[in-house]
Structures are given as structure tokens and as C-alpha cells.
Amino acid sequence: MNAILTLALKSLRNRRGTALLTVLSIACAVLLLLGVERLRHESRESFTNTISGTDLIVGARSSPVHLLLFSVFHVGNATNNISWDSYRAIAQRPEVAWSIPLSLGDSHRGFRVLGTSADFFEHFRFGDRRRLELAAGKALDGPFDTVLGAEVAAQLGYRLGDRIVVAHGSGEVSFSLHEDHPFTVTGILARTGTPVDRTVHVTLAGMDAMHEDNATGPAADPLGAAMVRRGPQRQPGREDSHAHAAERAGGEEHAEDEHAAITAFLVGLKSRPAVLSMQRYVNEYPDEALTAILPGATLPELWEIVGAAEKALFGVSVLVAVVGLTGMLIALLTSLSERRREMAVLRSVGARPAQVFALIVGEATVLTLAGIALGVALLYGGLFLGQPWLEARMGLYIPIALPSGRELTLAALVALAGIIIGLVPGYRLYRHSLADGMTIRI
Amino acid sequence: MRFAWHGTTQALLEIEALRVTPGERMFLRGPSGSGKSTLLSLLAGVLTPSAGEILLLGHDLAMLSGAQRDRIRADHVGFIFQMFNLIPYLSVMENVMLPCGFSERRRVRARERGGTVEAEARRLLGALDMADAGLLARSVTQLSVGQQQRVAAARALIGAPELVIADEPTSSLDADRRNAFVDLLFRECRASGSALVFVSHDPGLAPLFDRMVELTTINQAPETQMPMG
Numbered sequence: 001m002n003a004i005l006t007l008a009l010k011s012l013r014n015r016r017g018t019a020l021l022t023v024l025s026i027a028c029a030v031l032l033l034l035g036v037e038r039l040r041h042e043s044r045e046s047f048t049n050t051i052s053g054t055d056l057i058v059g060a061r062s063s064p065v066h067l068l069l070f071s072v073f074h075v076g077n078a079t080n081n082i083s084w085d086s087y088r089a090i091a092q093r094p095e096v097a098w099s100i101p102l103s104l105g106d107s108h109r110g111f112r113v114l115g116t117s118a119d120f121f122e123h124f125r126f127g128d129r130r131r132l133e134l135a136a137g138k139a140l141d142g143p144f145d146t147v148l149g150a151e152v153a154a155q156l157g158y159r160l161g162d163r164i165v166v167a168h169g170s171g172e173v174s175f176s177l178h179e180d181h182p183f184t185v186t187g188i189l190a191r192t193g194t195p196v197d198r199t200v201h202v203t204l205a206g207m208d209a210m211h212e213d214n215a216t217g218p219a220a221d222p223l224g225a226a227m228v229r230r231g232p233q234r235q236p237g238r239e240d241s242h243a244h245a246a247e248r249a250g251g252e253e254h255a256e257d258e259h260a261a262i263t264a265f266l267v268g269l270k271s272r273p274a275v276l277s278m279q280r281y282v283n284e285y286p287d288e289a290l291t292a293i294l295p296g297a298t299l300p301e302l303w304e305i306v307g308a309a310e311k312a313l314f315g316v317s318v319l320v321a322v323v324g325l326t327g328m329l330i331a332l333l334t335s336l337s338e339r340r341r342e343m344a345v346l347r348s349v350g351a352r353p354a355q356v357f358a359l360i361v362g363e364a365t366v367l368t369l370a371g372i373a374l375g376v377a378l379l380y381g382g383l384f385l386g387q388p389w390l391e392a393r394m395g396l397y398i399p400i401a402l403p404s405g406r407e408l409t410l411a412a413l414v415a416l417a418g419i420i421i422g423l424v425p426g427y428r429l430y431r432h433s434l435a436d437g438m439t440i441r442i
Numbered sequence: 443m444r445f446a447w448h449g450t451t452q453a454l455l456e457i458e459a460l461r462v463t464p465g466e467r468m469f470l471r472g473p474s475g476s477g478k479s480t481l482l483s484l485l486a487g488v489l490t491p492s493a494g495e496i497l498l499l500g501h502d503l504a505m506l507s508g509a510q511r512d513r514i515r516a517d518h519v520g521f522i523f524q525m526f527n528l529i530p531y532l533s534v535m536e537n538v539m540l541p542c543g544f545s546e547r548r549r550v551r552a553r554e555r556g557g558t559v560e561a562e563a564r565r566l567l568g569a570l571d572m573a574d575a576g577l578l579a580r581s582v583t584q585l586s587v588g589q590q591q592r593v594a595a596a597r598a599l600i601g602a603p604e605l606v607i608a609d610e611p612t613s614s615l616d617a618d619r620r621n622a623f624v625d626l627l628f629r630e631c632r633a634s635g636s637a638l639v640f641v642s643h644d645p646g647l648a649p650l651f652d653r654m655v656e657l658t659t660i661n662q663a664p665e666t667q668m669p670m671g
Contacts, residue, residue, distance in 0.1 A: 003544060010536070015531070342530070349516065349540050349597070350541060
């Protein structure tokens with residue numbers, strides 16, 4: 001067998017041009033296959049880590065995925081609001097350790113504005129229970145303070161002390177600006193790789209004041225003032241506040257802990273086992289139609305929807321691997337006719353047909369293994385070089401770790417496929433060498 | 443001994459008896475299509491007869507498994523083809539030493555003669571006027587046909603196999619080179635004590651040999667049209 005391995009290596013060295021191309025194509029296929037697999041894994045990981053440590057997300061009655069989308073990912077709008085009273089009632093239950101009110105519906109130059117409380121910076125967790133960290137400044141304090149996500153600050157070039165104006169609605173261009181109440185940038189968050197990066201955080205008080213003052217002007221938002229009940233396409237939070245404002249004859253200071261309606265809130269419980277009973281309690285809350293979801297259960301559900309592209313990507317990379325291996329099959333098969341002479345010579349010096357077979361399969365194996373080794377080396381080289389870029393631009397942190405079990409399985413499958421592919425020309429030459437014997441056919 | 447190709451009833455070869463004695467130089471003559479190459483494949487144990495027996499050093503090849511026949515061929519038979527004898531990706535030396543990679547016996551015998559396999563290979567090449575360092579360094583594909591045939595002869599002779607089979611080794615050589623090649627081959631066969639079965643359609647070489655056998659004379663099978671030589 002040693003003689004055969006030596007022959008296989010020398011034969012490959014002789015055809016090093018073709019061999020190198022074959023190795024390269026297999027390496028690219030492996031690189032893509034493992035790269036996509038790792039990206040897939042990490043983006044899924046980062047997706048499911050968008051929020052952690054939160055036991056329940058509560059919003060107005062809607063589908064769980066919808067609630068998750070607008071409250072955590074800031075995609076789409078709430079169908080309805082939650083009254084401040086309901087929020088207080090639930091948040092003050094004995095099982096609740098902490099709660100974070102969320103009020104959405106405004107935007108600043110294309111970025112969502114989130115009205116919340118200081119508890120957000122205290123209790124919100126993402127990833128592996130990481131807390132939000134300030135890259136500069138301080139968390140929300142005064143009513144017209146704002147804390148920017150890393151992406152917002154980076155794209156719009158804001159610095160501490162800048163004053164920004166919030167617009168009504170979520171579009172890039174809005175005709176309804178809350179110009180009377182500029183917010184001052186007091187803090188900028190460190191990058192998280194979650195939607196927090198793309199969010200402008202303000203206080204609920206600031207948000208209320210802004211909307212109330214708008215509502216006092218008769219022409220500011222006549223629809224909002226007139227309509228207490230509203231359709232889902234309107235921005236409910238805002239109109240509710242307008243309605244409140246109208247009731248209170250506008251402009252008065254709120255009680256210390258009294259705000260307009262909110263869009264959703266996050267709940268952390270004192271003990272996790274209470275989560276199901278708490279969820280049932282919220283879902284059956286008598287005064288308002290509410291929905292409570294467990295992020296850990298709904299995130300995978302959402303991933304099933306948005307993860308379809310990832311499956312397609314994986315499918316494509318499998319196809320590339322097939323193409324790479326087919327290239328090797330073609331290279332091996334085209335060399336067959338010239339190698340039949342070589343096989344006759346080998347037979348004449350005593351090589352068994354099985355050894356002839358082993359020679360070809362051995363070459364395919366060497367090519368495949370070299371391709372896989374190169375592919376893995378390229379993957380780690382690429383990760384090493386691309387890691388900072390991916391984290392900065394995509395908010396995707398890819399740790400340089402040892403290959404996962406799944407990646408090893410994929411690599412092993414490629415190796416197996418390469419060896420099986422080698423069996424095809426190997427078997428053909430084996431048949432030839434049995435039939436031809438030592439007759440040299442040209 | 444009788445041989446018919448698989449799937450045909452018509453025998454290609456039907457030979458009562460053919461005997462090669464140790465050290466003998468036999469000239470086997472036959473026109474193209476007379477079954478020469480088939481007979482050589484039978485002698486070398488690549489093909490097995492449909493009936494009858496082929497004894498090589500007392501082993502009945504027909505009774506042995508394929509692997510055993512391959513083993514016997516590796517140990518006891520050297521082969522020279524008409525052309526394309528050499529493995530293109532091996533050096534001249536590696537081509538010559540190739541049989542020693544497949545046969546322990548020939549490796550041992552080569553060492554006995556030359557000290558090491560390399561030394562024996564170099565000695566044989568030297569005896570065949572191929573010891574020039576420039577030639578050895580060259581890729582085998584850059585050698586002339588005559589040089590290639592001499593490398594093939596050295597390979598057939600390394601480890602002193604009992605039987606050397608040469609299948610029209612001189613047909614691509616011109617007359618001068620042909621005689622020189624046969625002389626060298628004789629000398630080395632004698633030195634290693636190998637019997638030589640030399641196949642050719644060219645009767646001009648016949649007088650040089652101990653014995654000439656006309657394949658058409660000993661073959662009792664009715665003549666058929668075969669696609670191969």
C-alpha cells in the first residue's frame with residue numbers, strides 16, 4: 001500500500017496544475033459551506049440573543065410574532081395600546097421583579113424613537129445576559145434627555161450635547177415634527193448588535209410632554225384630538241396621549257408616576273416558574289385585551305419565518321460543494337484514457353487490480369483532504385480578517401472558535417463524498433485493468 | 443492449453459504444449475492478430491486459460507487466485523512492452539525500481555546483486571548504456587524511444603526475475619538500434635539467469651535466439667479475425 005500511496009502522490013505532483021485547481025475548487029466549496037454554516041449559526045445565535053433575561057413581553061392583544069416584531073425588533077406598529085393603569089396593575093403584582101415600559105411610534109430621521117424609563121438601562125439584557133453599556137455620557141435622567149444607539153450616533157454623526165427633534169410616525173420623511181421639544185443627547189450606547197443600536201431612547205415624560213403640547217395647538221393634529229378610538233394604521237400611542245391631554249385640558253404636569261398609554265412592556269419575574277401562570281394572568285386580564293409572550297418561545301417561531309433565506313443560502317452552498325466535487329470527478333475521468341496505459345504498466349510489474357483501484361481512490365482522497373484542509377484554513381483566515389468588519393458593519397460578532405460538531409460533520413461529509421466520487425473512475429480503471437490485462441490500448 | 447475470450451466459443455489459442463527452459467532465449471514469431479499478446483498475458487498470469495494448464499516455475503496459474511497470480515508475476519516475471527513502457531510521473535530511476543515496490547523477492551534479489559536497490563538500478567542502467575547523469579536527471583517523457591526501451595529493459599531485469607517477456611520491444615526502433623538493444627538484452631538476461639520470451643513479427647532477429655517458435659504453427663485453433671494484435 002505504501003508503494004501505491006507514493007505513486008498517488010507522485011502522480012498528483014506530475015499533474016499539479018490540474019490537482020491544484022481541483023484542490024482550490026474543493027477548498028472554495030468547503031470554505032463556502034462552512035462559512036455559511038457558521039454565519040447561519042452565529043446570526044441565529046445573535047437573533048435569539050436580541051433579548052434575554054426578560055420573562056414576558058406584554059402588549060395589546062395581537063399575534064405573538066407581531067408583538068415580538070414591534071416591541072423588540074421595532075418592525076411594524078402596534079395594533080393597540082396598553083393603558084397606564086393596566087401596566088401599573090400588572091407591574092405591581094408580587095411576582096414581578098422589574099418591568100420596563102416601551103412606547104413606540106415616533107422616529108428621528110428614519111430611526112425609531114423609544115419612550116421608556118431608566119429601568120430600561122437597568123434591567124434590559126441581551127446576548128449572554130449582557131447589560132447595555134454607555135460608550136459615552138449617562139443614562140436617561142431629565143425628561144428631555146435622549147440616549148442614542150451606537151448605529152444612530154455613528155450614522156448621523158451625533159455627539160453628546162447635540163439637540164435632536166423627533167418626528168411623528170416612523171417614516172424617513174415626516175411632515176409632523178415635534179419641533180417645540182428638542183431632546184438633548186446625554187448618552188450614547190456601546191454597540192450591541194441588536195435593534196437597540198438603531199434606536200433613539202427618550203423618557204416617557206419627555207414623549208408625553210411633546211405630544212401634549214402638540215395637541216394643544218388646534219391645527220397640530222386635529223384627527224388625533226378628535227378620535228379616541230383609532231384604527232391600527234394610526235400611531236396609537238400618540239393619539240392616546242392626545243386624548244389624555246384633551247381630557248386634562250392640556251399642559252398640566254403629570255403626577256410623578258403617571259404617563260399616557262404605552263405600547264408594550266417587558267417583565268422580569270422574581271422566579272421563573274411563575275412565568276406560565278403570569279402569562280395566563282395577563283392573557284385573561286379582565287380590563288383590557290392583552291397578550292403576553294415568552295421571548296424564548298416566540299423568537300424561534302420568528303426565526304422560522306426570517307430564517308428561510310438562511311436555508312436557501314445553505315442549499316446554495318451545498319450545491320457549490322457538489323459542483324466542486326464534480327470538478328474533481330471530471331478531472332479524474334478525463335485523465336482516465338491516458339492512464340489506462342499507466343495501469344497496464346503497473347499491472348505488468350505486479351500491481352493487483354485492487355491496487356490500481358486504490359491508486360485512483362487514493363488520489364481522489366488526497367485531493368479532497370487537501371481541499372478540505374485548505375478550505376478550513378481559508379475560513380479561519382477569513383474569520384480572522386473579517387471579524388472586526390462583520391462586527392462593526394453587521395453587528396455580528398463571530399467568535400473564532402474550534403469547528404462545531406455540525407461543521408465537522410459537514411467536512412466529513414465532503415471527505416466521504418470525495419472518496420465516493422473517487423470510486424467511480426477507480427472502478428472503471430479496475431474493470432479496464434481486469435479486462436485489458438497488460439494490453440496497452442491507445 | 444486452450445483459450446477463448448469470454449463470451450465466445452471460438453478458441454483463439456489452442457496449444458498442445460509450449461515449454462520454455464530456464465535461461466532459454468526463445469523467439470516467438472507471429473503476424474498481427476495471431477494472438478501473441480493474448481499468449482503473453484496468459485504466460486504472465488493476467489489472463490487464465492479456458493482449459494488446460496499453464497505452469498510457471500511449477501505453479502499452475504489457472505489454479506491460483508488473481509492476487510496469487512499477480513504476486514507470482516511481480517516476483518518472477520519482467521515485462522517489456524512495445525511502447526509507452528514508462529510511468530510518466532516517475533523519474534528514470536523510479537521507473538526502474540518500480541517492481542521492487544511490488545515484490546519483496548525482487549527487492550531482496552536486487553540488494554543481493556547491487557548492495558541497494560538504487561545501486562542495482564544504476565548498475566543495470568549502466569549496463570544498458572544509460573548511466574549518464576544527464577539522462578538520469580531527465581524526465582522519462584524527454585527520452586528517445588530507444589532510451590525508453592532500455593529503461594524498460596532495466597526495469598524488467600531488476601531483481602533477476604526467472605522470465606522476461608518482451609512484446610515487440612524493438613518494433614519502434616530502427617535496424618541498428620534494434621540489434622544493439624537485443625544484444626544488451628541478451629547480455630543482461632544471461633547475467634541474471636533469466637529466460638527470455640521475445641515476441642516479434644520480424645524474422646530478421648530470429649537467428650540470434652536459441653529457438654524460434656512460429657505461433658501459427660503451434661496454435662491449432664482455427665484462424666479467426668481478432669481485433670487486437
